[in-house]
Amino acid sequence: MPRHFLRDDDLSPAEQSAVLDLAARMKSDRYTLRPLAGPRAVAVLFDKPSLRTRLSFDVGIAELGGHPIVVDTQVTHFGRGESLVDAARVLSRYVSAIVLRTFGDDRIAELAEGATVPVVNGLTDGFHPCQLLADLLTVREHCGGTTGRTLAYLGDAANNMAHSYLVGGATAGMHVRVAGPAGHDPDPAVVARAAEIAASTGGSVRVLRDPAEAVAGADVVATDTWTSMGQEGDGRDRITAFQPYQVNKTMLAGAAPQVVVLHCLPAHRGEEITDEVLDGIRSVVFDQAENRLHAQKALLAWLLDRHAEELAAAGE
Ligand code: CP
Ligand code: NVA
Numbered sequence: 001m002p003r004h005f006l007r008d009d010d011l012s013p014a015e016q017s018a019v020l021d022l023a024a025r026m027k028s029d030r031y032t033l034r035p036l037a038g039p040r041a042v043a044v045l046f047d048k049p050s051l052r053t054r055l056s057f058d059v060g061i062a063e064l065g066g067h068p069i070v071v072d073t074q075v076t077h078f079g080r081g082e083s084l085v086d087a088a089r090v091l092s093r094y095v096s097a098i099v100l101r102t103f104g105d106d107r108i109a110e111l112a113e114g115a116t117v118p119v120v121n122g123l124t125d126g127f128h129p130c131q132l133l134a135d136l137l138t139v140r141e142h143c144g145g146t147t148g149r150t151l152a153y154l155g156d157a158a159n160n161m162a163h164s165y166l167v168g169g170a171t172a173g174m175h176v177r178v179a180g181p182a183g184h185d186p187d188p189a190v191v192a193r194a195a196e197i198a199a200s201t202g203g204s205v206r207v208l209r210d211p212a213e214a215v216a217g218a219d220v221v222a223t224d225t226w227t228s229m230g231q232e233g234d235g236r237d238r239i240t241a242f243q244p245y246q247v248n249k250t251m252l253a254g255a256a257p258q259v260v261v262l263h264c265l266p267a268h269r270g271e272e273i274t275d276e277v278l279d280g281i282r283s284v285v286f287d288q289a290e291n292r293l294h295a296q297k298a299l300l301a302w303l304l305d306r307h308a309e310e311l312a313a314a315g316e
Helices: 013-028 052-063 084-094 105-114 129-143 160-171 188-201 211-215 238-245 285-313
Strands: 041-046 067-072 097-101 119-121 150-154 175-179 204-208 220-223 260-263
Touching: 013 129, 013 160, 013 188, 013 285, 041 052, 041 084, 052 067, 052 097, 052 285, 084 097, 084 105, 097 105, 097 285, 105 119, 119 129, 119 285, 129 160, 129 220, 129 260, 129 285, 150 160, 150 211, 160 175, 160 188, 160 204, 175 211, 188 204, 204 211, 260 285
Parallel strands: 041 067, 041 097, 097 119, 150 175, 150 220, 175 204, 220 260
Antiparallel strands: none
């Protein structure tokens, strides 16, 4: 079984820390570490739109000396019913790793089931773990570490970013608070898993209704779109429900004085975050976006190393 990265908790706290250490090295030594030289190919597949994930994997794989193959799945047989297990078996004969952005987490699980190479979640409805690695690297850079730092996430607490902050943040030893309106709470199973991890890392998790309570004294304030990809036509009035959770100057006043603001982007300016905050001095969103590149390079290098070790141990 290859090592996959489908959810944030597919890396243990020590492993997550090792990947983040490597990401910092990848950043400071950007063009010299080339573990995919050969070149080894990586397939990067998209069932949904993307700017950052697509470009950062493409550039990152090339910088590692590898060969990126970026594909919109509308041009494949995915939409015509080809089994993801079969597709994974085929791709595993060509490439050294597969990245997939898709809808349900069942789809990436199916791909992983058929793959004999590592599979990486480039965003599903449930999780966005590559984004979390970039966010944690950014928190390390701006807050001097992650352990014991408090992160408040406001807005759609039921979406992939909320789930990844809960699980990935707990793995990094953070105190994670998520706050959103009724009807948009995180999956209780994800909260329970995050709490279990937090108990072992010294972190904590809280699900709140009051945004001011979540933000009080926070070192990091994060938000995300109120309408995730695939929810555009669901007919729910999201703007009214989420308005009290907007990250604006008044909301930030309750946070720690040196608070940093995260947003995975793309932002819906004037909805979940104001221009004043996004473009203001507490915002680190463009460092965060840059860090996608370094974090994913580290993740791929780390996963492929583990995979090679496991193959060697199995005598293959
Ligand atoms: N943050 C993020 O994943 O952006 P893209 O949707 O542009 O890849
Ligand atoms: N929650 C958002 C994240 C975009 C990067 C979405 O799934 O559309």
